[in-house]
Every structure is written in structure tokens, then in C-alpha cells.
Amino acid sequence: YAMFKTLTIWNKLLKKELIFSKKLKFANSVVGEDVIFLAEIVAQKPKYRNISKAVYYHWNHNKDYQKSLTHQYTLRHFQAHLYCREELLRICWREAGMREAYYYVYHEMLTYLLDYMFRMQNFLEKEEAFRLFKEHLKKYDWSKELDRFFCILGMPYEAFMEASAM
Numbered sequence: 001y002a003m004f005k006t007l008t009i010w011n012k013l014l015k016k017e018l019i020f021s022k023k024l025k026f027a028n029s030v031v032g033e034d035v036i037f038l039a040e041i042v043a044q045k046p047k048y049r050n051i052s053k054a055v056y057y058h059w060n061h062n063k064d065y066q067k068s069l070t071h072q073y074t075l076r077h078f079q080a081h082l083y084c085r086e087e088l089l090r091i092c093w094r095e096a097g098m099r100e101a102y103y104y105v106y107h108e109m110l111t112y113l114l115d116y117m118f119r120m121q122n123f124l125e126k127e128e129a130f131r132l133f134k135e136h137l138k139k140y141d142w143s144k145e146l147d148r149f150f151c152i153l154g155m156p157y158e159a160f161m162e163a164s165a166m
Helices: 002-006 016-021 033-043 075-096 100-108 110-119 123-138 146-153 157-162
Strands: none
Touching (some): 033 075, 075 110, 075 123, 100 110, 110 123, 110 146, 123 157, 146 157
């Protein structure tokens, strides 16, 4: 499903009828509320099309960059990132049986989560995040995709599961 290529709200125009008719709302979440909201949209399997014309410009000032919730590298925020991915899977599987959601969560977003952990400053939080990350990875059947796992994370699955925090 092409909407999983960029699962953010800021680059989509949505018909309000779809949102109002299904009574869709943003989740009350620390981060990832756009992912959960769009999972609800995607689960409805709406008609959509991509356009090449830019209709929205996102600007991020460097001085404000570290203040954004997305760039606060704490265990609480890491847990919220994992939660929104779990919710995406739950919603898309429940509503639409969408296998593409698994690809997005377990392939496209792993490098983001790994990079996030590297940026965490508190070692104890980083260690717990790494444990949670490994638990998250165990929920996916990598047995037929060991080469893909190696490409994404840079080491064999078994070695990664035995590794300790960075």
C-alpha cells in the first residue's frame, strides 16, 4: 500500500467526509499520533492518488529542532514510538488484513528506531530500549528473511539477539 511509503500526515490531503463519517480522531500519544491516525485511514482502504505538485511546505528551524518531541531521545519517547507501530499493526490487520503494515514496521522503520537508540544519552534507558527493541523484533518471523535482517541491522539475527546494549 503506497501510503506506507511516507506515513505522516503533513504530506497528505484527506477528504473530511472520510474522517467525519468514520469519527476518526488523533490518538492521545506522546509521539506517533499521526501514524495511528493514518493507520485508521489506511484501514478504510480509501481511494487515493499521488500528485507531483507541492501544496505544503514543512520548515524546521535548526534552533527549534532539539525542542521537538520527535527529537527527544528518552526511553519514554522510544516506548511511544514502539507503541504507535504496534497500534498501526493492530489497526491495519484488524480492519484490513494488510500485510504491507508489517513490511513498513519491520523493514522500513527499523533503522529509524536503531538510530533513535544510538542518540539516547542515558545508558540505563538505552539498555532498556534495546531490550524492548529486541522484543519488538521477535514478534516478526525473520526465518525467511535473514539476509534482509542482516542488510537492515548489519549483523545476523542470532548475533543481534545475543548482543547487549550499545
